[in-house]
Amino acid sequence: MDLLQILAQPQTMGPLRLTIETLAVAGTLHLVCGVLVAYYLTSGAGPLRSAADFAVTLPLVFPPIATGFLLLMVLGRAGPVGGVLPFSVVFSFPGVVLAAFVSGLPLMVKPVEAALRGDVKRLAEVSSVLGKNRWQTFWRVLLPNIRRNVAAGWFLALGRSLGEVGVTLMLGGNIIGKTNTLSLEIYNAVFSGEFDRALVLSAIIGTFSLAIFVALKRLSAV
Amino acid sequence: MTLTVDIRKALLRFELRARFACPAGKLTAMVGPSGAGKTSLIRLIAGLDLPDRGTISLDGTVWTDSAKGVNLPVFRRDIGMVFQEYTLFPHMTVRRNILFGAPEGFDPEPLLDTFRIRHLADRKPAGISGGERQRAAFCQALARRPRLLLLDEPFSALDQETRAFLCGMLAELKGTLNIPILHVTHDLREAKLLGDDVVALEEGRISTEWFRRQCHTGDAPSASRTSTTLSPGESACV
Numbered sequence: 001m002d003l004l005q006i007l008a009q010p011q012t013m014g015p016l017r018l019t020i021e022t023l024a025v026a027g028t029l030h031l032v033c034g035v036l037v038a039y040y041l042t043s044g045a046g047p048l049r050s051a052a053d054f055a056v057t058l059p060l061v062f063p064p065i066a067t068g069f070l071l072l073m074v075l076g077r078a079g080p081v082g083g084v085l086p087f088s089v090v091f092s093f094p095g096v097v098l099a100a101f102v103s104g105l106p107l108m109v110k111p112v113e114a115a116l117r118g119d120v121k122r123l124a125e126v127s128s129v130l131g132k133n134r135w136q137t138f139w140r141v142l143l144p145n146i147r148r149n150v151a152a153g154w155f156l157a158l159g160r161s162l163g164e165v166g167v168t169l170m171l172g173g174n175i176i177g178k179t180n181t182l183s184l185e186i187y188n189a190v191f192s193g194e195f196d197r198a199l200v201l202s203a204i205i206g207t208f209s210l211a212i213f214v215a216l217k218r219l220s221a222v
Numbered sequence: 223m224t225l226t227v228d229i230r231k232a233l234l235r236f237e238l239r240a241r242f243a244c245p246a247g248k249l250t251a252m253v254g255p256s257g258a259g260k261t262s263l264i265r266l267i268a269g270l271d272l273p274d275r276g277t278i279s280l281d282g283t284v285w286t287d288s289a290k291g292v293n294l295p296v297f298r299r300d301i302g303m304v305f306q307e308y309t310l311f312p313h314m315t316v317r318r319n320i321l322f323g324a325p326e327g328f329d330p331e332p333l334l335d336t337f338r339i340r341h342l343a344d345r346k347p348a349g350i351s352g353g354e355r356q357r358a359a360f361c362q363a364l365a366r367r368p369r370l371l372l373l374d375e376p377f378s379a380l381d382q383e384t385r386a387f388l389c390g391m392l393a394e395l396k397g398t399l400n401i402p403i404l405h406v407t408h409d410l411r412e413a414k415l416l417g418d419d420v421v422a423l424e425e426g427r428i429s430t431e432w433f434r435r436q437c438h439t440g441d442a443p444s445a446s447r448t449s450t451t452l453s454p455g456e457s458a459c460v
Contacts, residue, residue: 124272126309128367130297130323140322144313 004134006200014177014203015185018096022181023158026100030157033101034108035150039138041109042116059167060106068099068170075171095171096179103164104157115144115149152219159212162205225370225402228267229276229286238262238426241329242368244402244419246281251393251417252406259426260406261306269296269406280370280402302368303374308355308391310347316358317343324365333361339392353384360388364395373405377412392416 002044004190006012041053075089076100082089089095104135120142127137143150165183172179182205189198223246224347231238238259252372254260265271267278269285272293278286285294310319316339320330334340337357342350347358357377363371373392377385393416396403407413422429 062382122305122307122309125296125309126303126305126311127322129270129299129301129303130362131297131300132323133295133297141311145311 003200005083006197009175009197011185012197012201012204015180015201016181018093018180019162019182022100023095023109023161026104026161027154027158028053029097029101030104030108030161031150031154033154034157035112035143036076037105038112038116041113041140047195052063056109057106060110064103064164066166068167069104070099071102071167072170084217090171091173091175093179095173096168096181099167100161100164104159104161107160108153108157109162111149111153112146120144120145129173148219150199152216155212155215159209162208162212190208223281223369225267225404226277226279227263227267229263229273229278231262231266231271231273233426234261238266240423240426240428242421242428244404246402247397247400248418249396249403249405249416250419250421251413252404252421252423253410254414254423254429254453256408258408258423260423261264261374262406262426263423264303264372264404265282267370268301268372269294269299298444300366300369301372301373302363302366302370304359304363304374306375306378308347308352308359308379309360310355310358312347313346315346316350316361316449318360319347320361320365322362325367327363328367328453330365330408333365337361338387356380357382357388360391364399369401371403373400373403375407376405377407378409389416419450426452439441 003021012084029039037052039057041049041056050129073079075085075095077083077088077090087094089098123141123145124137127141130138163183164181165187167181168174168181168184172181172184174180174188182201186198186201186205189195189201225244227243228241229238236259240259240263242250251260252263257308262271266286273286273288275288276286277284277288279333280299283294284290284292285299286292289326310316311322314322317330317334318449321327321328324330329344331340334343334399338355339350339357342354342358347355349357356379359376377388380388392403392405396418405413405416
């Protein structure tokens with residue numbers, strides 16, 4: 001079977017489309033929530049901030065499959081949160097997005113948090129002395145001066161979300177034609193002995209990853 | 223318009239205790255060795271840090287009163303402040319930096335001319351020298367039309383020429399601005415040259431003793447030549 005035939009197969013195009021849609025939604029969420037969470041973590045201290053920091057950092061150090069299992073317990077139909085939600089999160093597109101979001105979030109938050117704790121703190125003080133409130137300072141001074149860190153964190157988060165398997169498996173369920181992302185489909189292809197297809201899928205993910213790598217290199221070179 | 227300060231704040235090595243007043247139209251120079259608490263004090267006045275107790279008020283308006291739980295946010299204090307390091311916003315041109323805190327419709331051109339940086343107005347801070355940046359920082363602080371000017375060792379990293387130029391500007395400005403100016407420096411000569419009143423700070427306390435010691439050890443060669451009225455702990459202090 002040649003490359004074009006494999007690419008045209010619905011079992012290739014479906015996961016590709018799902019992955020792109022997932023990255024689009026999760027990427028937007030990373031950009032908005034990641035920056036806001038980083039700002040929240042750096043704008044004071046207290047037990048609530050420590051708890052938020054712990055929750056955001058957890059997916060970095062906790063095995064993805066275990067993170068996914070915890071989320072499944074909480075968000076499943078019998079779970080404390082999933083039980084009261086009017087729609088089902090698990091084994092659906094929102095579950096796949098949530099998995100991508102949760103796994104990529106720490107990589108978005110940490111670089112931005114580090115940047116906000118750096119030299120820009122002084123600029124924020126100057127801005128407040130010059131009469132700007134916290135939000136004006138955030139939009140007009142902080143954000144423009146940490147934009148490279150934001151972009152770097154965003155690319156890292158996208159890369160992590162793209163390769164996510166463990167959490168997605170638990171929250172999405174790897175349902176063929178519904179929640180099987182590119183990464184999961186590589187596993188499915190290998191499992192069913194379709195090594196050519198696994199190779200093509202890996203090449204597609206590899207191209208995405210290369211683009212992210214190039215973007216990160218360009219950012220660090222600027 | 224008078225700035226009145228009576229505060230206490232526990233620092234790492236000592237407790238900062240300051241009680242003094244800065245009248246409008248005068249430059250109060252706060253001098254002392256490194257680590258005496260000068261920058262801590264100026265940050266407390268600006269509202270960037272909170273005192274443990276005490277009051278800060280300007281012209282009867284209370285900015286900080288720990289007993290009553292009053293603490294006016296920094297951005298409402300109408301302060302102009304020039305820091306020791308160059309703190310222009312790197313993503314803005316000099317002109318936009320100056321206009322950042324200025325009231326609506328403010329014309330920056332006269333300030334750019336006065337501080338001789340009109341030719342740099344469209345450049346970003348990274349493209350100008352340290353002395354030029356500090357001149358722009360003065361413009362930025364003054365464009366706000368502040369009711370109080372705080373200067374935290376603004377000349378310490380400057381070359382002799384820029385230092386002399388800005389000292390001259392400051393001496394000129396203090397009369398025309400007619401607001402209290404608090405100038406923190408570790409340079410006694412600079413304090414005596416510029417200050418209408420000089421307050422010495424040592425280990426967090428206002429100290430007339432430190433001042434006398436410095437004058438007698440000859441560390442301040444211009445002391446005998448200056449006509450500035452020196453009143454550490456006297457006229458400047460409440």
